[in-house]
Amino acid sequence: MDFKATDIASFLNGEIVGDGDAKVSNVSKIEDGKPGTLAFLANPKYENYIYETKASVVLVNKSFTPKEEISATLIKVDDAYQAFASLLDLYVQAKASMKQGIEQPCYIAESATRGDDGYVGAFAYIGNNAKIGKNVKIYPQVHVGDNVKIGDDCILYPGAKIYDDCVIGNRCIIHSGAVIGADGFGFAPQADGTYKKVHQIGNAVLEDDVEIGANTTIDCGTMESTIIRKGVKLDNLIQIAHNVEVGDNTVMAAQTGISGSAKIGKNCMFGGQVGLGGHITVGDNVTLGAQSGVVSNLKSNQTLLGSPAIEIKTAMRAYVLLKDLPEIRRDVLQLKKTINTDKKN
């Protein structure tokens, strides 16, 4: 898709400086702009790039006055960053709206229902009694199990897998390879050393506006639901075990693992590769640094780091001293020797 500078300016209520016929088909960052792309300049720190950029069109604030010659066409708007963001919204919506209808072959159970304006890709599978809302994009090779409920305006990317009985809210995005509702890891040890499976008959519930990263796994509850509250964003390769609850707007970076029955509050931020033990309760607004390990309950409004996790400033002061442990021990041994020698004298 090619867009002309004058058309973009007109959509944004902006003012053209330069060649109004310049065309763009993509966007770029101003520091590595390529011909045929549109960039923006909002932060004055990046101003020097605008005199060198090869981007064909650049959005700038009305207040911007160039100090040198600029080869790109400028579009002056009230807020260059907001204008750029609204163009991106438009672009993404236009692209998404191209996925419509049903590709064959796909498998939609007779008892399943679907709202209007959706997409079902080839080789997607929709099970018995599944209830799917309006404008839901189900990409190729997605699996939607029996009795699954999905709200409106969701996107399930290629190969996402939803087990039976799970519930997904409105405006959720589930990336490729994510697995929602697989059996929790529950086994009863037997006298002979073997394990008997504890049936996992609960489900997983994702509330509205949840985004789940690629290859992330969210297990079903044992009898109840594993619950991901509204606005939660999970990165890739995260593990959420059975019976966990994750509070509103909590975000977790990649490869974090949450053990069974943990309850996590609202607006928490967990770095990558964090581990949380089973049955732990975490308050609201808790921030955990990457690779932290948590083995006890955490109150609200804290920032922690380390394994076991401690207050972040303490952790940073302490971990950096690990390298000095050999010297510290040598000193202590020497001191003991000195003191003993002194005493003997």
Place this chain on the structure above:
Amino acid sequence: MDFKATDIASFLNGEIVGDGDAKVSNVSKIEDGKPGTLAFLANPKYENYIYETKASVVLVNKSFTPKEEISATLIKVDDAYQAFASLLDLYVQAKASMKQGIEQPCYIAESATRGDDGYVGAFAYIGNNAKIGKNVKIYPQVHVGDNVKIGDDCILYPGAKIYDDCVIGNRCIIHSGAVIGADGFGFAPQADGTYKKVHQIGNAVLEDDVEIGANTTIDCGTMESTIIRKGVKLDNLIQIAHNVEVGDNTVMAAQTGISGSAKIGKNCMFGGQVGLGGHITVGDNVTLGAQSGVVSNLKSNQTLLGSPAIEIKTAMRAYVLLKDLPEIRRDVLQLKKTINTDKKN
């Protein structure tokens, strides 16, 4: 499916107290029982919940005598927990038995063979010379490679991938997105800094009663087999590298990684996010705490924690002192200064 209290009581040889016509369609925990569900009371600590529960039917031990009025219908049995477990078994079996036959379109190579009573979901793929036992459920979008052997009574959930030549025992369960038998990570460094692939032509072997979690990966051996012994249970997102052997009934929690050629004994328990180095031998009954890192061989019957992993009590005492490192160093420096001062006096 709706079940009547009198029918359940009759199946369990139990005695009804209250409304025998009460119906249930699901189960719940007594502490959050909902109308239309069946709960159980076995542990006396939960007794107070039975007077408030909204569950319609509750299984109780014969010895149980209520102290207050109870609105739920009671079914008195010899062992409430066992009775509940047997009902769950029945429910799960009934549900599983509904998946039968072959959904179209699926791809079954002409040279593949399948036992009776199985299920092949739409978009599943079964390769040349694959041999599949009786009562095997192959859900949609599963891939079974050429020459794969699968025993009886297995379940392969949607999108599980089995590479060529792998062998899977009886009563195994493989969850969505698990990858069995992908190439081990083997590359020979060349003089120019590039790597030449070392062909990985072995396979992965899962013995009987193995369960593999969602998105877990088990690589094939270089020339031999990667072996997962009987009764092993692996959680989600675990990595098992080439040529590894995991002994009978060993269980591992999510996101644990086992490096190439490690040999792990029987009845071990590994917490989440554990890492095991290459070519390491671990004995039987070894327990590793979450996030442990193991870089040397481990004898049987130990419980370890930390990275590098050390005896767990020592580890717990040591790691909790990390936060005191700055103070310890300050003290040591002060002591050195004091001693020196003393000496100079």
Place this chain on the structure above:
Amino acid sequence: MDFKATDIASFLNGEIVGDGDAKVSNVSKIEDGKPGTLAFLANPKYENYIYETKASVVLVNKSFTPKEEISATLIKVDDAYQAFASLLDLYVQAKASMKQGIEQPCYIAESATRGDDGYVGAFAYIGNNAKIGKNVKIYPQVHVGDNVKIGDDCILYPGAKIYDDCVIGNRCIIHSGAVIGADGFGFAPQADGTYKKVHQIGNAVLEDDVEIGANTTIDCGTMESTIIRKGVKLDNLIQIAHNVEVGDNTVMAAQTGISGSAKIGKNCMFGGQVGLGGHITVGDNVTLGAQSGVVSNLKSNQTLLGSPAIEIKTAMRAYVLLKDLPEIRRDVLQLKKTINTDKKN
């Protein structure tokens, strides 16, 4: 496939000692050789195995003179290891060449193009305007998004998922469940505690000779490309976040995670479960031990370990002393007491 010893000897320009009619259908290691397999002896340390091996045929160096009787047929060649490797190459090529043509049903968009000699498995999906080179094997259930470009001689194993607009070079191998080009994890915090998605409209670019392990995820760039340079080898379950660049011939072991916008040099080696923070620059030839955590830029030609990562020898000396922390603190407290007592005297 059965091969006769004389045919193998003739292919390798080798000399038969023993039964030229011996047949093999597979390979094995000499220390656990089975009848009907071919093994090799190159390292003199393994010589004792050749007198006991059950392998039917063994490749040996011309210089090898047996000290005892050997039941296997020997093939004497200039370099037993190289000869074995070239046989493996032949075997793997022969096997790969059996996957040819298009299995039905698959989905290939009309606007997609494909070079000669490839394979498209059943239930594979190839999107609009995808451009696929010669001799590319697209296994069943693979997803190739719109506008994706794939070079020559690539293999995409069952269920690999490539998002729209990604670019893959020549001779790349992508294992099952790998997800290339999913949305980077970018969200703008709003005043009310919710997050607004930052559109991720870049792509992921894999240069030539890249291998991506099972269930590994490589996110697309925000506006630019996430770039995996030529010769990079990534193991299973690795996370590469948006806008990352990984330099030529860098290799990473399983479950490592690279945060957004990190730039990694050439010929680095990262162990398993390593974590790299966002916006970090790593030089060339940097080696990181397993479970390391990196939070600051790293110069070239270093070997580090630990979290935070420090020079490896320092780290090994320091981490092994963690177990002594309780004793060190006890000593320090005792010393303080002694000194104080001394002073009071």
